[in-house]
Amino acid sequence: MNSVITNQPFVMSDPAKPVTESVPVHPTAPAPSPSPAAATPVPQQEIAFDIQDLSIFYGSHQAVKNVTMHIPSGSVTSIIGPSGCGKSTALRALNRMHELTPGARHTGKILMKGQDLYGPGVDATVVRRRVGMVFQKSNPFPTLTIAENVLVGLRLNGVRDKTFLNKRLEESLRMAALWDEVKDHLNRPGTGLSGGQQQRLCIARALAVRPEILLMDEPCSALDPIATAKVEELIHALKSQYTVVIVTHNMQQAARVSEKTAFFYMGKLIEYGPTEQIFMNPKDPQTEAYVSGRFG
Amino acid sequence: MSVLAVVCALLVVLPLILVLFYLLKMGVSSLNWNFFTKLPEPAGVDGGGMANAIVGTLELMGLALVMGVPIGLLGGIYLSEYGSEKTNTWIRFGADVLNGVPSIVWGLIGFTLVVAPMGGYSAFAGGLVLACIMVPLVLRTTEEVLVLVPTSYREAGMALGIPRWKITFNIVLRTAAKGIVTGVLLALGRIAGETAPLLFTALGTTLWNTSLKDPIAALPLQIYNYAISPYPDQNRQAWAGALVLILMVFLLSASVRIVSSRRKK
Amino acid sequence: MKRYFHHELEDLRKHLILMGERTIDSVRLSMQSLLADDVSMAGQVIALDDEIDRLEVLIDAECVRYITLRQPVAHDVRLMTVAMKTNHELERAGDEATSIAKRARRLAEFGKVDEFFNIPRMGDLALEQLRDAMDSFIAEDANKALLVPRRDKEVDDLNRDNYVKLTDKISGHPETSHANIELIFISKSLERIADHATNIAEEVVYLLKGEDVRHTQEVRRTAM
Numbered sequence: 001m002n003s004v005i006t007n008q009p010f011v012m013s014d015p016a017k018p019v020t021e022s023v024p025v026h027p028t029a030p031a032p033s034p035s036p037a038a039a040t041p042v043p044q045q046e047i048a049f050d051i052q053d054l055s056i057f058y059g060s061h062q063a064v065k066n067v068t069m070h071i072p073s074g075s076v077t078s079i080i081g082p083s084g085c086g087k088s089t090a091l092r093a094l095n096r097m098h099e100l101t102p103g104a105r106h107t108g109k110i111l112m113k114g115q116d117l118y119g120p121g122v123d124a125t126v127v128r129r130r131v132g133m134v135f136q137k138s139n140p141f142p143t144l145t146i147a148e149n150v151l152v153g154l155r156l157n158g159v160r161d162k163t164f165l166n167k168r169l170e171e172s173l174r175m176a177a178l179w180d181e182v183k184d185h186l187n188r189p190g191t192g193l194s195g196g197q198q199q200r201l202c203i204a205r206a207l208a209v210r211p212e213i214l215l216m217d218e219p220c221s222a223l224d225p226i227a228t229a230k231v232e233e234l235i236h237a238l239k240s241q242y243t244v245v246i247v248t249h250n251m252q253q254a255a256r257v258s259e260k261t262a263f264f265y266m267g268k269l270i271e272y273g274p275t276e277q278i279f280m281n282p283k284d285p286q287t288e289a290y291v292s293g294r295f296g
Numbered sequence: 297m298s299v300l301a302v303v304c305a306l307l308v309v310l311p312l313i314l315v316l317f318y319l320l321k322m323g324v325s326s327l328n329w330n331f332f333t334k335l336p337e338p339a340g341v342d343g344g345g346m347a348n349a350i351v352g353t354l355e356l357m358g359l360a361l362v363m364g365v366p367i368g369l370l371g372g373i374y375l376s377e378y379g380s381e382k383t384n385t386w387i388r389f390g391a392d393v394l395n396g397v398p399s400i401v402w403g404l405i406g407f408t409l410v411v412a413p414m415g416g417y418s419a420f421a422g423g424l425v426l427a428c429i430m431v432p433l434v435l436r437t438t439e440e441v442l443v444l445v446p447t448s449y450r451e452a453g454m455a456l457g458i459p460r461w462k463i464t465f466n467i468v469l470r471t472a473a474k475g476i477v478t479g480v481l482l483a484l485g486r487i488a489g490e491t492a493p494l495l496f497t498a499l500g501t502t503l504w505n506t507s508l509k510d511p512i513a514a515l516p517l518q519i520y521n522y523a524i525s526p527y528p529d530q531n532r533q534a535w536a537g538a539l540v541l542i543l544m545v546f547l548l549s550a551s552v553r554i555v556s557s558r559r560k561k
Numbered sequence: 562m563k564r565y566f567h568h569e570l571e572d573l574r575k576h577l578i579l580m581g582e583r584t585i586d587s588v589r590l591s592m593q594s595l596l597a598d599d600v601s602m603a604g605q606v607i608a609l610d611d612e613i614d615r616l617e618v619l620i621d622a623e624c625v626r627y628i629t630l631r632q633p634v635a636h637d638v639r640l641m642t643v644a645m646k647t648n649h650e651l652e653r654a655g656d657e658a659t660s661i662a663k664r665a666r667r668l669a670e671f672g673k674v675d676e677f678f679n680i681p682r683m684g685d686l687a688l689e690q691l692r693d694a695m696d697s698f699i700a701e702d703a704n705k706a707l708l709v710p711r712r713d714k715e716v717d718d719l720n721r722d723n724y725v726k727l728t729d730k731i732s733g734h735p736e737t738s739h740a741n742i743e744l745i746f747i748s749k750s751l752e753r754i755a756d757h758a759t760n761i762a763e764e765v766v767y768l769l770k771g772e773d774v775r776h777t778q779e780v781r782r783t784a785m
Binding site: 226229230232233236237252255256275276279280 | 562564565566625626629630631632
């Protein structure tokens, strides 16, 4: 009786983890798939955003209602919910972009790594250098080349050192998984790239100023599946150095990329927990209805 | 239906062609080297040219550009980027009113406010009045073009932590640059042929202009003077001047087309 | 393009293969303890059963997690259902092996067994079926998998023959009836193990070809 199977000793894929401890159903256990690119993991206690009783109003309309949540550092947190549920509004409050809409005001507090984002004397421009943003529709500046697009945030903030700029250019394009595709034509216009490449260019542009946190507002909704997959891979790779908060109307994307998921409905935070729990065993019946596609 | 469209198109183009043709016929014979290089001869003497008028027109357009464009530009930027709904409505209304001011009224205003206090007609006064005509034009076209720049570019700039004014000047303005240049060229084309305001401000002269405080010759003025003159030679030169003026405007329009069609892909 | 979570599929395969190995070990050891009259092996089989049970829970959890978070289709989603069914078959086979080991322990108390009838041959066949089923999964060989259900008749026939012979022996020698009744149960267990191997092989065919061959002519034909 010849057999391909030999009598192996009891060895798991990861020798450090015995079988019992890697059963992933347990809601509080960390996800068992570590990123191969990760350096030392960020301690999970560190909080990127401490959102306290946040409400946002546009004139008399209340778009976000009394949201309280902690967003952890060094991981990807996603916000899901039907259209008009306030998720994009809440996201924009995290880098004070909602202020650009006339008539917008808020109550409640947002602390970023302990500092009040809206405190007296806090300059919104400085906040936005620490908390970057990528938008739904890619928007590279049309009059600038690829290289100029990536470096615009640095240059317009006074950085002149050419060596430093070139180094940052390459690093940012590599982080956005775009370097190999554009390294030979950095002087072509930014708008000459495909949709997926343009979005990655915008990500490189946002990363070039080295924010601590990256906000993404439905970054893949205008992209085809392959471009989407590339962006998701790069989000996964960013986890080791950045905190990412992503708003998406594609639930499956939230399930694929994030560690924690928040479900918003009609401006309220309905449920917030580990992604596995939200999708496998949600506590709130509204959450269950939404993720099962039985909403509306 | 399409026959009707073709007929209408021809009807529109026909007068233009006829005018050009007539101008060419009447004026081209007087176009010679002298016309472009010599000063006008005294009344009754044949020969001479409109060199100073041509240069004068260019000089006045330059003055108007320097004085009018910055104000129009900044006004347009304010309307598009910084203004509030209420003030914007008033500013736009004001600009539209100014646009409708008859050019001779501008001339009178120039005379009262600049020429009289200065004690004489001057190139400066002429340029200033032309600038005043340009400002509302440039302001409106600048605003229209800036408003067309998608908000997403401004948002992207803000999200990078770039100060607001830098976004306006380095990103928004740069994106709208072509449209703004087009607007300026169109305004220049408009003022190139203005005669009435210059009557009371620049006055015209048969000499070269050497100082901004002195009167200056301009093609429209010279054409006017020569057209009503009893001397046939001067009449002929008026036709030539008209032809040159039309060619200038034509060149400006052509450059507008070139600028706006050159798409940086 | 290899996605960052595709290693979860590889982990799942590894766990399933490991579970197969443990189950085969369990059957082998239980047969050894029976035929060599060595009760210490019975203890090892019981320990193996705990591992097999843990792997069953782990694999189910991995599959549900992968289905929920990664939305697999085509081959990958078939792998999920096949993994969940196969681990169940393996767990049941492991239970049967444990049952054999426990009966072997009990038999030892009655003294040495004088005749095993077809049981050793059935043991060999059951192990061979299990090995071939798991090998066909590892090697991704659907043809090899199809041979397993076709050979199942032989095991069934041997079991029926055992039953006839053992019941005769019980009527003839009532003093050894306790031992012989245990042997009947052991024969049944081995027949069940072979059935589980057949089910696993049918799942492998489904995984590789997308065809559900259960209860079809494809598998009813006897081998050779």
